[in-house]
Amino acid sequence: MNQMSERAKTPRVLRLHGDDNLVVSVDPVLPGAVAEGVTAISRVPKGHKMAVVDIAEGAPVLKFGQIIGFATAPIRAGEHIHSHNCAVKVFERDYKFAEAAVEETILPIEQRRTFEGYKRASGRVGTRNYVGVLTSVNCSASVARFIAEAVNRSGVLDDYPEVDGVVPFVHGTGCGMAGQGSEGFATLQRTEWGYAKHPNIGGALLVGLGCEVMQIPGLMEDHRIEEGETFRTMTIQATGGTRKTIERGVEMIREMLPTVAAVKRETVPVSELMVALQCGGSDGYSGITANPALGLATDMLVAQGGTGVLAETPEIYGAEHLLTRRAATREIGEKLVERIKWWEDYTARNGGEMDNNPSPGNKAGGLTTILEKSLGAAAKGGTTTLRGVYLYGEPVTERGFVFMDSPGYDPASVTGQVASGCNLVVFTTGRGSAFGFKPSPSIKLATNSDTYQRQEEDMDINCGDILDGVPIEEKARQIFEEMIVVASGKKSKSEEFGYGDNEFVPWQIGAVM
Structure with a gap:
């Protein structure tokens, strides 16, 4: 018997929990192969499941000792289990709230491992040091990209090796949406502000169109943001159009680069x-x-x-x-x-x-x-x-x-x-x-x-x-x-x-x- 046919008859499978009524194939299982003491009656591809006992229609299918579905037809031992014979249905779960909660032992700070990161004024630590060009609305997305591309192409970052790059964070919304008080508006605001203050962002420029639902002044007021050396804002309409906004945006980023680059990695x-x-x-x-x-x-x-x-x-x-x-x-x-x-x-x-x-x-x-x-x-x-x-x-x-x-x-x-x-x-x-x-x-x-x-x-x-x-x-x-x-x-x-x-x-x- 050659090695290939022998391997086909003894494929590797995994039974992940003692209660499971299936195994997971590590190797392809071919009909006639024996795995976990069961003879396969259908082909089971890598990573797929094979029944190791007969499973009645409507009975639970168990993996990791947990229910992953219910048999939609009788499943014989050795049969491939997948979408053709297993599906989800509603069943009760016992949440047992907080029953397994424990107090973990946390190492004292002097015994903890360290890495080299960027300490921020907020007290948080970054793993990278980017300048972000954020947008309040999709209408300013192209201009934000143009600004980032202009800075990255200019060669100015060669003088600031501590800066990882200028990244445009553009999206498809910010207008044509429900405003203040709506779930979508609040979610977008949290996301924008989360990036503006992120420890991996050393400096940020927020660009808007000017007439959008997601107004920059409102965002700043709601999240108590103030403009400063490393956080600037502008709108295309107030700045005078596309070209002027790109030029002014590039200028603003050039102005913040020395401050962004002044932060060095240190052991934390x-x-x-x-x-x-x-x-x-x-x-x-x-x-x-x-x-x-x-x-x-x-x-x-x-x-x-x-x-x-x-x-x-x-x-x-x-x-x-x-x-x-x-x-x-x-x-x-x-x-x-x-x-x-x-x-x-x-x-x-x-x-x-x-x-x-x-x-x-x-x-x-x-x-x-x-x-x-x-x-x-x-x-x-x-x-x-x-x-x-x-x-x-x-x-x-x-x-x-x-x-x-x-x-x-x-x-x-x-x-x-x-x-x-x-x-x-x-x-x-x-x-x-x-x-x-x-x-x-x-x-x-x-x-x-x-x-x-x-x-x-x-x-x-x-x-x-x-x-x-x-x-x-x-x-x-x-x-x-x-x-x-x-x-x-x-x-x-x-x-x-x-x-x-x-x-x-x-x-x-x-x-x-």
Whole structure:
């Protein structure tokens, strides 16, 4: 018997919990192959699921010891489990608010690891030192881009090596929307101000048209912002048109560059890191390799006094009970459930449902339902106590593990996390997302070795070798160490390519009028 046929009969599979009625394939499982003592009766691709016992129609399908769906037809042992025979239905969850909350031991400051960061007057610490050109409305987006491009092309930044660049943060809204008092208006305001004061932004120029709903004076008044040496504003209409605004904008940035560049990196504790925990292009391995490894790295960060921010509310749907049990208080857990209910209503009003979330790529990678996807996604948050639940772009004030409400769409979610204060992003992907961000650098973790080898130039760390026996604790330590060196100035793979100029996508809530 040749090696290939022998391998086909003894594929590697994983049973993730003793209560599971399925296994996950590490290798493709062919009909007739024996895995976990069960003979396969259908082909099971990599990362997909195979039943190890007969599952009756209507019975729960279990992975990670949790319900990921219900059989829509009888499933025989050895059969492929996927969208054709497994789906979501409503069932009760026991939230057990705050029952698993613990007081973590935080290392004394003198024992904490350090990184090289930019101390700001606000007391926060940056990992990068950009100048941002913000816009109050889409009508000023092109001018903002022209200003940033003019400065970046001029060569003036050669004299300021401490400045990482000038970045236009443009968006598609700011007018044709409900104004003061509306949810969408408040969300955009929080996002704009979150970037204007972000520790990775050494200086900011806010450009408007002049007649938009999102008025610059109102934004400044609502958030108690004052113009100063490193925060300037202007409008196209008041300045005299496109050319004059570009020229004046370039002049304003030139004026602030010496002050922005005067701030140097210095040694600070890693407790000053606030890390956005993200995933995109997830697959059947996400919840087995990269996400739990990132979760352990998050636990390490929390033990050092740092902060991990989980988001993507539609992608913890069905796993929220695991987070409410870890909530520090019942009130924090209830706030998370309130956001889940808001999303159920929001999707229903817009003709969708929460299980619409898994994308075609997710499903091709082995994820069948939102419940399965969410259980894997929640693993990024580690095991520590949930210390707070925040609105999109709301400033995060608690240290430790927290949650921020956001869509599952990666650019919109990360935009909110960064507005909330995240100065670093760690992003897991199975299918091969090539995501990058500014002003906060993004570290990319591949969930499987195939994706890592195929897109090695995009991936910072391969977590697929966990399937080959690398201890997950060792991988978590590698991720934690990468956080420190990237925070200290090492460029991530996406930074080397220059990603980040087009990924600023504020969540647009409400009617466009």
